[in-house]
Amino acid sequence: MISVIGGIRASFPILVKLATLLPLPIFKEVNASGNRVFGYATESINRYKRLLAENPENPKPTVFTKLYNAGEEGLPDNEIRDDAQSFIVAGSDTTANTLTYLVWAVCRDPQIKKKLVDELAEIRDDFTDEDLRSLPYLNQVINEALRLYPAVPSALPRSVPPKGTTMGGHWIPGGSTVSTQLYSLHRDPVAYPDPEK
Structure with a gap:
């Protein structure tokens, strides 16, 4: 849902503003979900600032480390927060949608499911990322799921x-x-x- 709203917001920003004026529950839900992500992003930034204050010489590396280390040439807090919102959505909403459609598409076609399970059965128990990249059918299935059911269609x-x-x-x-x-x-x-x- 958030990724769809993001597409609408990017293409037609005025629609999102106008929608908040309509007394429909869906628009209230969209606004509430956006506020939740904003809150998560703000808390992520604040948590990083606390970590940095506790150990300024050797901060725990996070996605924000380079942004804060840039000093005056870096981004202001509001832009870092906007990036954090993107990271939250990109790492959850889109991944969940993609995996949902991938599993559905595989399960609805017994031939695809069998071929994929057969290929996966051949992989070692201690497989690596490189082993997964070398599985042609798995990668074809993933690419087709992304083509047919993109998590961010905009x-x-x-x-x-x-x-x-x-x-x-x-x-x-x-x-x-x-x-x-x-x-x-x-x-x-x-x-x-x-x-x-």
């Missing part, structure tokens, strides 16, 4: 340069916002002859 919007440009034979005026629509891109029969399989 694209990163980009601004067209002021002079405008032509893309795919179409003129796009300067200052326009463009992005790639992932659902259609990942189901293009030119790139994927049987895109739903």
Whole structure:
């Protein structure tokens, strides 16, 4: 849910602001979830600051260490907090969604499930990351799950340069916002002859 809201917020920021004015429960839930993530991010920053204060000479390394070590050239606290919010969502919401669809897709097709289980049965008990990377079918299944069911279906919007440009034979005026629509891109029969399989 948070990743979908993030996509809407990035592409249409005014919609999120307008939605908070509507008396619908879903918008209150969205706002509450955003506030929870904001709270988690703020607490993460504060916890790191406490760790840093307790041991300034040898702080425990975290994702914030380099940001704080940059001093004056680093990011202000509010930008670090925004990054922390992204880390929280990227490390939970998207991973859970991806794994849910991957398991569902594998379980609904007995042939895929059998082939995957057979490949995994061949791996040693003390396998390494490199062993996992060398499993072709596992990696194909993961890539297909990401293609068909992306956890973050929205694209990163980009601004067209002021002079405008032509893309795919179409003129796009300067200052326009463009992005790639992932659902259609990942189901293009030119790139994927049987895109739903």
